[in-house]
Amino acid sequence: MIDLTGKVAIVTGASRGVGKGIARGLGEFGATVYVTGRTEKGEHLPAFLKETSIYQTAEEVTSLGGVGIAYRCNHAIDEEVEALFTHVMEEQGKVDILVNNAWGGGIHAWQAYFFHTPFWEQPITLWDDNYQVGVRSNYVASRCAAKIMAEQKSGIIINVSFYGGRNYLNNVAYGVCKASVDRLSADMAYELKDHHVPVFSLYPGQVRTEGMIEFAKHNEAIDIGAMESPQFVGRCIAYVANDHEAIKDTGKILITAEIAQHYGFTDVDGKQPKSLKAALW
Known part of the structure; x- marks a missing residue:
């Protein structure tokens, strides 16, 4: 069992979904987790999301054994991101883990045009939102973290990506976003390696957010039971962050199922998820 007690993590876009699971996964190993995002109240969201918020996630982190701290931050606004890191340093004096998970494309994913529509018939805002919060926001947050971690000579940055960075998936804007995240990880890793700060892109599998x-309630073809839990993604990050030899693989793309196989742990339901690499790489 690993122990992240005393480690300070920032997880962006953690009100719900994969980000929430990441925060929970770090929290179960004792980390202090700053849960960032815009959602303070879910009343304006669809019924199935009304109970989600940065405060709810922070409470769950604490209930699992960590220290959850909610911090409202719009990651499309540089000044708010910079204020976040200033705040964390004032309270904690360090940043050990940054997980860039916030993604602006989610507001489009429920629209019919997101799938099976040529890019010339999609709104330009699809590109803008993928880039602004999904690539640029990763760069801005990483820039803030890198200044701290380079001085510390320690820390880790994880950028949540997906197989669309390797092969066509969903649409043009989505694929370019994920490929950009992967290149961002690789190039940041190159510059941070001498400071002993590893950087990775992380590919989850299908996740039951x-x-x-x-969605599965309306589509019988979707097998929720075969998917990874969001918390499993957090467990994967926890194990990598705890590995003092992780720097040797810096810049690589990591796959959640393969991380679990390597370190010998399972999902919260005891299952061992399968890598999607053979099908989607």
Whole structure:
């Protein structure tokens, strides 16, 4: 069993979905987790998301054994991101883990045009939102973290990506976003390696987020039981962050199922998820 007690993590976009699971996964190993995002109240959201918020996630982190701290931050606004890191340093004096998970494309994913529509018939805002919060926001947050971690000579940055960075998936804007995240990870890793700060892109598998659970109610072909839990993604990050030899693989793309196989742990339901690499790489 690993122990992240005393480690300070920032997880962006953690009100719900994969980000919430990441925060929970770090919290179960004792980490202090700053849960960032815009959602303070879910009343304006669809019914299946109304109970989601940065405060709810922070409470769950604490209930699992960590220290959850909610911090409202719009990751499309540089000044708010910079204020976040200033705040964390004032309270904690360090940053050990940054997980860039916030993604602006989610507001489009429920629209019919997101799938099976040529890019010339999609709104330009699809590109803008993928880039602004999904690539640029990763760069801004990582820039803030890197200044701290380079001085510390320690820390880790994880950028949540997906197989669309390797092969066509969903649409043009989505694929370019994920490929950019992967290149961002590789190049940041190159510059941070001498400071002993590893950087990785992380590919989850299919994850049973709130949205997928809701979608499955209307599509019998979706097998929720075969998917990874959001918390499993957090467990994967926890194990990598705890590995003092992780720097040797810095810049690589990591796959959640393969991380679990390597370190010998399972999902919260005891299952061993299978890598999607053979099908989607």
